Amino acid sequence: xxxxxxxxxxxxxxxxxxxxxxxxxxxxxxxxxxxxxxxxxxxxxxxxxxxxxxxxxxxxxxxxxxxxxxxxxxxxxxxxxxxxxxxxxxxxxxxxxxxxxxxxxxxxxxxxxxxxxxx
Numbered sequence: 468x469x470x471x472x473x474x475x476x477x478x479x480x481x482x483x484x485x486x487x488x489x490x491x492x493x494x495x496x497x498x499x500x501x502x503x504x505x506x507x508x509x510x511x512x513x514x515x516x517x518x519x520x521x522x523x524x525x526x527x528x529x530x531x532x533x534x535x536x537x538x539x540x541x542x543x544x545x546x547x548x549x550x551x552x553x554x555x556x557x558x559x560x561x562x563x564x565x566x567x568x569x570x571x572x573x574x575x576x577x578x579x580x581x582x583x584x585x586x
Contacts, residue, residue, distance in 0.1 A: 486578075503546040
């Protein structure tokens with residue numbers, strides 16, 4: 468396993484803990500469809516929330532959420548559609564991004580709600 472893969476897994480764990488503290492109920496993590504992987508699927512206030520986690524270990528020219536480009540959003544939308552159909556979900560769906568930035572040994576978390584309307 469590469470260092471970036473390990474950091475990605477740590478970031479996903481941090482994101483899950485962050486969401487649980489905010490009152491989200493985690494349904495699934497790392498859901499795989501034929502098109503993409505959904506990092507976190509949660510329920511919050513009767514809304515099905517699909518969360519993409521982006522992690523960076525240092526300051527870079529691009530903000531982590533900028534990595535969720537049009538093509539990536541389309542894959543996430545397709546995977547979310549597969550999940551909703553497979554599990555017969557009826558809730559409204561929202562797409563969020565959580566960024567985890569690591570600088571030295573500290574983590575900064577940013578939660579962007581309804582991110583596909585923002586990105």
